[in-house]
Amino acid sequence: MxxxxxxxxxxxxxxxxxxxxxxxxxxxxxxxxxPAQVYAAPLELYVGAPLSMTDLCAELARLQYRATQKLxxxxxxxxxxxxxxxxxxxxRFTDEVRPAQVLSITAGVRSIEALRxxxxxxxxxxxxxxxxxxxxxxxxxxxRIVVTPAxxxxxxxAALKAVEDRKFDTHHxxxxxxxxxxxWVDLRSRQIAQGGSTLTQQLVKSYFLNSRQTMGxxxxxxxxxxxxxxxxxxxxxxxxxxxxxxxxxxxxxxxxGFGLASQFYFGKPLAEVDLAELSLLVALVRGPSYYDPRHHxxxxxxxxxxxxKLMADLKVISPQDAASAASRAxxxxxxxxxxYYPSYLDFVRRTLRRDYPExxxxxxxxxxxxxxxxxxxxxxEQTLDRELARLERTRGPTSASLDGALVITAxxxxxxxxxxxxxxxxxxxxxxALDAARPMGSVVKPFVYLTALETHRYNxxxxxxxxxxxxxxxxxxxxxxxxFTRQTYGPVPLVRALAExxxxxxVALGMDVGVTHVAQTLQRFxxxxxxxxxxxxxxxAVNATPLEVAQLYTGLANGGYRMPLRAVRTVISAAGQxxxxxxxxxTPIAQPDVVFEVDQMLQQVIERGTGRPAxxxxxxxxxxxxxxxTTSDLRDSWFAGFSGSHLAVVWVGYDDNRPTGFTGAAAAxxxxxxxxxxxxxxSWSAAMPESLTxxxxxxxxxxxxxxxxxxxxxxxxxxxxxxxxxxxxxCIAAVAPSAAxxxxxxxxxxxxQ
Amino acid sequence: MxxxxxxxxxxxxxxxxxxxxxxxxxxxxxxxxxTPEAPANAAPSPAVPAPTRQYRLGSAASALVTQAHVRAAAxxxxxxxxxxxxxxxIEPENPLAWIELGRVQLAAGNAAQADNMGHKALGLxxxxxxxxxxxxxxxADSLRVRGRNQEASMASARAETLLPR
Numbered sequence: 007m008x009x010x011x012x013x014x015x016x017x018x019x020x021x022x023x024x025x026x027x028x029x030x031x032x033x034x035x036x037x038x039x040x041p042a043q044v045y046a047a048p049l050e051l052y053v054g055a056p057l058s059m060t061d062l063c064a065e066l067a068r069l070q071y072r073a074t075q076k077l078x079x080x081x082x083x084x085x086x087x088x089x090x091x092x093x094x095x096x097x098r099f100t101d102e103v104r105p106a107q108v109l110s111i112t113a114g115v116r117s118i119e120a121l122r123x124x125x126x127x128x129x130x131x132x133x134x135x136x137x138x139x140x141x142x143x144x145x146x147x148x149x150r151i152v153v154t155p156a157x158x159x160x161x162x163x164a165a166l167k168a169v170e171d172r173k174f175d176t177h178h179x180x181x182x183x184x185x186x187x188x189x190w191v192d193l194r195s196r197q198i199a200q201g202g203s204t205l206t207q208q209l210v211k212s213y214f215l216n217s218r219q220t221m222g223x224x225x226x227x228x229x230x231x232x233x234x235x236x237x238x239x240x241x242x243x244x245x246x247x248x249x250x251x252x253x254x255x256x257x258x259x260x261x262x263g264f265g266l267a268s269q270f271y272f273g274k275p276l277a278e279v280d281l282a283e284l285s286l287l288v289a290l291v292r293g294p295s296y297y298d299p300r301h302h303x304x305x306x307x308x309x310x311x312x313x314x315k316l317m318a319d320l321k322v323i324s325p326q327d328a329a330s331a332a333s334r335a336x337x338x339x340x341x342x343x344x345x346y347y348p349s350y351l352d353f354v355r356r357t358l359r360r361d362y363p364e365x366x367x368x369x370x371x372x373x374x375x376x377x378x379x380x381x382x383x384x385x386x387e388q389t390l391d392r393e394l395a396r397l398e399r400t401r402g403p404t405s406a407s408l409d410g411a412l413v414i415t416a417x418x419x420x421x422x423x424x425x426x427x428x429x430x431x432x433x434x435x436x437x438x439a440l441d442a443a444r445p446m447g448s449v450v451k452p453f454v455y456l457t458a459l460e461t462h463r464y465n466x467x468x469x470x471x472x473x474x475x476x477x478x479x480x481x482x483x484x485x486x487x488x489x490f491t492r493q494t495y496g497p498v499p500l501v502r503a504l505a506e507x508x509x510x511x512x513v514a515l516g517m518d519v520g521v522t523h524v525a526q527t528l529q530r531f532x533x534x535x536x537x538x539x540x541x542x543x544x545x546x547a548v549n550a551t552p553l554e555v556a557q558l559y560t561g562l563a564n565g566g567y568r569m570p571l572r573a574v575r576t577v578i579s580a581a582g583q584x585x586x587x588x589x590x591x592x593t594p595i596a597q598p599d600v601v602f603e604v605d606q607m608l609q610q611v612i613e614r615g616t617g618r619p620a621x622x623x624x625x626x627x628x629x630x631x632x633x634x635x636t637t638s639d640l641r642d643s644w645f646a647g648f649s650g651s652h653l654a655v656v657w658v659g660y661d662d663n664r665p666t667g668f669t670g671a672a673a674a675x676x677x678x679x680x681x682x683x684x685x686x687x688x689s690w691s692a693a694m695p696e697s698l699t700x701x702x703x704x705x706x707x708x709x710x711x712x713x714x715x716x717x718x719x720x721x722x723x724x725x726x727x728x729x730x731x732x733x734x735x736x737c738i739a740a741v742a743p744s745a746a747x748x749x750x751x752x753x754x755x756x757x758x759q
Numbered sequence: 760m761x762x763x764x765x766x767x768x769x770x771x772x773x774x775x776x777x778x779x780x781x782x783x784x785x786x787x788x789x790x791x792x793x794t795p796e797a798p799a800n801a802a803p804s805p806a807v808p809a810p811t812r813q814y815r816l817g818s819a820a821s822a823l824v825t826q827a828h829v830r831a832a833a834x835x836x837x838x839x840x841x842x843x844x845x846x847x848x849i850e851p852e853n854p855l856a857w858i859e860l861g862r863v864q865l866a867a868g869n870a871a872q873a874d875n876m877g878h879k880a881l882g883l884x885x886x887x888x889x890x891x892x893x894x895x896x897x898x899a900d901s902l903r904v905r906g907r908n909q910e911a912s913m914a915s916a917r918a919e920t921l922l923p924r
Contacts, residue, residue: 050819050845052849130818131822131823131849417851418847576837584838587840589844590840590844592872592879693884695885
C-alpha cells in the first residue's frame with residue numbers, strides 16, 4: 007500500500023516534471039507560424055497626381071481611416087471642402103519607414119493641388135499606407151498577425167480579464183473556485199461544458215492541445231497552465247493569449263489572434279479599434295462561429311453588449327461609455343466578395359514559389375509588396391461583370407455562363423496592376439487570366455507586321471495583296487483561309503490591312519517574310535512555348551493566356567524592350583530586412599523605330615479599323631492603340647492594347663469552348679475600352695524615333711498625299727527617313743470616295759462591329 | 760561594398776558636370792513632360808537635330824531622385840532602385856528618370872541593365888539633345904566598365920556632338 011502510494015506520487019512527480027520541462031521549452035522557443043502578408047501598391051500623393059477628392063476618400067475608406075472632427079490618432083482624417091487632413095499611420099515600405107504624421111491635401115476635380123505637413127511646409131511626395139490584401143496561409147489554415155504589447159489597446163487585457171478570467175492577475179494558472187463551479191455544472195449536466203478555464207488554461211488548450219475535452223485532458227491542461235505560470239510573467243502570457251486565440255473562420259482560413267481579427271472584422275490595426283469594436287472582438291472568444299457578426303449579427307450584438315455590461319460592472323469602463331458603445335452598430339466591414347483579390351494573389355503565390363519553399367511563405371512572417379492597384383482592380387472586376395451581363399442579355403438565355411478574363415499592367419514598368427481571372431469575383435477557382443490558354447486569333451497579327459517591317463522591305467504604306475490564298479500543306483490538304491467579311495480587298499497598304507484585320511493580306515505578308523521568322527518574333531517578345539510553325543500561325547493558331555498576351559504586347563508598348571511582368575516588387579523579412587527585390591529589367595528585342603511603326607498602325611485599328619467602337623467610349627483626345635482578335639466560329643473574343651499609362655488584355659469566351667457569337671471587337675473591346683475610360687487613362691504618346699519621318703498617306707491606297715490633297719482618308723504615319731513613297735497622281739483637288747465606296751465602307755464597319 | 764560606393768560616387772561625379780540640376784539647363788522649361796515646338800513639316804535631320812523639347816523632372820520625381828542618391832551613396836542600391844522606380848512610375852516617358860535608374864544600376868554593378876536603360880532613354884529623348892547626350896554618357900560609362908573601351912569612346916563622342924560648346 008505504502009509502496010504503491012510512493013510509486014504513485016513519484017509517478018505524478020515525474021509526469022509533472024516532464025510536463026513542466028516540455029511546456030516551458032516549447033513556450034520559451036515559441037514562434038507562431040506567420041503567414042506572409044501581401045500588400046497592394048501604396049497610392050502616391052504629389053502635386054499633380056491624378057487623384058480627385060473622391061478617389062482620395064475612396065482610398066481612405068479602403069484603408070479604414072475614420073472621419074473625425076479632431077485628428078486625435080493615426081488612422082483618422084478630417085475633410086473640409088477641397089481640403090483633407092489625414093493622421094497617417096506609421097508604415098514600413100520597401101525603401102523606408104514612414105512615421106505616423108499629419109498631412110494636409112488640397113484636391114481638385116482631377117488632381118492633387120497641394121500637399122503639406124502639419125507645419126504647413128510643402129511635401130514633394132508621400133505615400134498612403136499600402137492596403138493589406140491577403141496572406142499566404144498554410145493548408146492547415148492558421149492565419150494571424152502578431153502584435154506586440156505596444157500595439158494592443160490597454161483596454162483589451164482589462165476586457166479579457168473582466169469577461170474571461172477575473173482572477174487572472176492573482177491565480178497560479180487555475181482558478182479552483184471556478185473549477186469547482188464548472189465541475190458542479192458539468193456533473194449536473196453529465197457532460198463537459200465550457201467554463202472554469204483561466205486565460206492561461208485557454209492558452210494552453212489552444213497552443214498545446216487539440217480541442218477534444220476529456221477529464222484527462224482537463225487535468226493535463228491545468229498542470230500545464232500551472233507550469234506556464236511558474237515560469238512566465240502575466241504580461242507574457244496575456245500577450246501570448248492575444249496572439250494565439252481563435253477568433254473566426256474565412257473558408258479554409260482560421261483567423262487567430264486579435265491582430266488579424268481586427269483586420270478581418272474591421273479592416274484596421276488593433277491599435278485603432280474603439281470600445282464597441284474591442285468589445286465585439288472579446289465577445290467572439292466564446293464562440294467565433296456562434297457569435298459570427300457577419301452571419302449572426304443579433305447574437306453578436308447581444309454578446310458584445312454583455313461584454314460592455316461586465317466591463318462597466320467591474321468599473322473597467324464608465325456606465326456612460328458602456329451605454330454609448332452599446333448603442334453603436336456592429337460596424338464590421340461587409341468584405342464584399344473580391345476584397346481579397348484571389349486572382350491576383352494566385353499570381354503572387356506562383357511568382358514567389360519559384361524562389362521560396364511553401365513553408366517560408368506560410369510561416370516566416372514575410373511581408374510581400376505587390377503592384378496591385380486596388381482602384382484598377384475594382385474597376386476591372388466591375389466592368390467585366392457588368393459588360394458580360396449586358397452581352398448575355400443581348401444573346402438571350404443560354405445554358406452556360408459567358409466568362410472572361412482581364413489583365414492590366416503599367417506598360418512602362420511592367421507592373422501588373424490588376425488581374426481578373428473570371429466573373430465569379432472572390433472565388434479562387436479557375437484563373438482564366440493565368441491558365442486559360444486559348445488561340446490568339448488576330449491579336450497575333452502585329453507580330454506578323456513587325457516581322458515584315460524588320461526586313462526593311464516593307465513600310466506601313468507598302469502594298470500587299472489581299473487575294474485568295476491556297477496553301478498546300480505537307481499532308482496534302484489545302485489551307486484556304488477567308489477574310490472575316492468573306493470579301494477580298496485587292497492591293498492594300500499594310501496599315502489598312504492590319505487596321506481592318508485582313509486575313510488574306512496578312513497571310514500573304516507572313517508567307518513572304520516566313521512563318522519561322524514570325525514564330526521567332528513571338529518568342530523574342532516573350533512567348534514561352536515554341537508555336538507550331540504552320541501558316542495558320544499567321545492568323546493566330548497559337549495558344550496564349552491573357553497574361554502571356556499582355557507580356558507580348560509589353561514589348562510593343564515599350565519601344566521594343568521586353569520587361570518581365572511583375573506582381574511582386576519586394577519581399578521583406580519579419581524583422582524588416584529586404585530579402586528579395588524584383589527590379590525592373592529591360593531586354594532589347596526589336597528596333598524602336600519598327601515598333602513605333604507597328605504602334606502607329608495599331609492606332610489606326612482604333613481610328614478606322616476593327617477597334618473603332620472604342621472611340622465612342624474613350625475621350626476624343628485620348629490616343630490608344632490595340633488589336634482585336636476573334637477565333638474560328640467566334641469561340642474567343644480578344645482585345646489587347648495600350649495607352650500611355652495602361653496596357654490591358656481582355657478575353658471573353660466560354661470555358662467549354664462553345665462559340666460566343668461575338669467578335670473581339672464586339673465583346674472584348676467593349677470591356678477593354680470601358681475599363682480604360684474608367685481608369686482615366688492617358689494618351690499613348692511615344693516620341694517618334696529620329697530614323698523615321700512623318701508623312702501623309704491615303705489610308706486606302708498608301709499613296710503619299712501632299713498639301714491641299716489631304717482629305718478625310720488621309721492619315722499621318724511614320725516611315726523610315728529614306729523611304730520614297732509613290733505619290734497620288736493628278737492630285738489637284740481632294741478626291742472624295744464615290745457614294746458606292748462610302749456605302750461599302752459603312753457596311754464593312756458595321757460588319758466588323 | 761566600398762568599391763561599389765566608390766564607383767557610385769565616381770559615376771555621380773562623372774554625371775554631375777551636366778546633371779539634372781545643372782545650371783546649363785535653360786530656364787523655366789515645362790515641368791514633367793515635353794513640349795513639341797517643331798513645325799509639323801520640319802524635315803528631321805539626324806546629324807544635327809534641332810532641339811524640339813527639353814525634358815526635366817517634376818518636383819515629385821526630383822525629390823525621389825534626391826532620396827535615391829542618398830540611398831545609393833550609403834550603398835543601399837536596392838532601396839535606391841526602389842525609390843527610382845517610384846519616380847519612373849510617375850514619369851515613365853521621361854528619359855531623365857531612366858537615366859537616373861541606369862546610373863544606379865551601373866553603380867550597383869549591373870552594367871548591362873544600365874546600357875539598356877541608356878538606350879531606352881535615348882529612344883524617349885528624341886528632340887532633346889541634352890537628354891540624348893546624358894543617355895549616351897550613361898551608355899559610354901556602362902561600356903567602359905565592361906572593358907569595351909572603343910565602343911565607349913564612340914558613345915562618348917556621340918554625347919559630345921550633341922552638346923553646344
